[in-house]
Structures are given as C-alpha cells and as structure tokens.
Amino acid sequence: MLSMTDPPEEAGEERTFTISELADTFQVTPRTIRFYEDQGLLSPRRDGLNRVYSHRDRARLTLICRGKRLGFSLAEIKDFLDLYDVDDRQIEQMRFVLAHGRERIASLEVQLVDVQQTLSELRALESQIVEHLKAAGAAPDKNTKK
Template structure:
C-alpha cells in the first residue's frame, strides 16, 4: 500500500494563512521554534511546523514570551509523557493571571484617580463660571 504523502506548506502559504509576514516566520525559525526542511534555499514546512506556528501565535496572544514557548516545545519534544508540559503550562498560566490581575488593579486605581482629578477640574470650572457671570 503506498504511503500517503504529508501535506507541506511554503513560507508564503503559512504567512497568508496566519496573516503574518514571512519575516516573522523566519524569525521564529532563527529562535529555534520552527525547523522546516530545506530544498536549496526553499523552506518546506510540514504539518508539525504549521501546528507549532499556530501555538506560537496563540502563546504570544496570551502574553507568553518566545523563551517560555520554546521551553514548552522542548518539554514536549524531550518527553513523550505530556504531564511535565501540562504542569509547566499550568504554572505559567497562573503566573500570567497574577500579572494580569495586578495590572487590572493598577488600571482601576488610575481610573479612580482620573475620576477624582476630572471631578475637581469640573467643580473648579463651574465655580469660576459662576463667579464670572
């Protein structure tokens, strides 16, 4: 029975699919996050590369650094049991949540301060207008 040939992608295919530049994909390759086959100067990406690119972009959206994403990939590659990777991901997720909660608290505090400043300015402006009329 003939073996089914795995689907491959060019850098342009992936750039278009994920709405990113080929330069971004080459950068991820330079960071050892992707490792396409090469035929001369042409990069040939397999489905594993496509999935990794999708995971890189999702990780970035969630606020993970490329180093953190690379660490997760290395855990996955070096261990068939995904337990270590899942535990690392849970720990990283908890850290991101803590950072976001702190940022949310900081933003709320700044919003409250802006509300106070705005109220004082409006009150003073109303007082000045009252005196002027």
C-alpha cells in the first residue's frame, strides 16, 4: 500500500497489493490467502514482516478462486498453475484444464441426475403423505386447516 512518504512509481514499476486489499477484493479472509501461500499456490515477496503481492499473485488468486468455485481441488489448481510456465502459449495448461473440466462436467451431470431423481422421489412421497393426511381428516400442516 502506498503512503504519502513512498517514492512515486517509476515507469514500468509493477503495482503491488497488500493481503488486506486482496482479501477485500476476492471476499476471502487473510487467513485463506496465507493458507494458499502455505500450499505453494501464491508466493508473495516480503518487505519486513509484510507480504507484498504482485500482479501475478493477484492473477493466480483469481484463478484459485475460480477453480474452487468450479469444484476443483487445491491440488488440481496447483498443477494447473504450475503448468503456466511450461510453454509460452500455455498449451499444456489448456489441455490440463480441458481434461479436468470435462471430468468435472461428467461428475456434475451424474450429480444432477441424482438430484433430479431424489427430488422426484421426495415429491412423490410428499403427495402420498398429503393424500394420506387428507383421507384421515387431518390438515397436511399443523398451522393450516383441512
């Protein structure tokens, strides 16, 4: 974070971020960011006891958060991030994401079918119970009348 006593940015000097700035931006806790650092996903430089995050760290945090949101494990995310420097065009990185993304799609499609079947069963059960209660002369819910 810049203060009034910091020297002005020189041409080409990279913008840096504090842990608090990143935590606020990505709506995670500083503890989460430190955890990602412990896992080797981020590697900020140090300025005394303070962590100083680069634009690259911010971009990596963007990918970490997106990967988590999409259901990828931290190990998968780390493997993906590590592939960034393998080649200039990130071909292996894209192949990795494509393969793992396809696996995730297949897994989610199975889960979707399971959820749909469960909902169907629950709705059928609900209908049976409501009909049974009505046949017994009872209201389906405590707070409603027949």
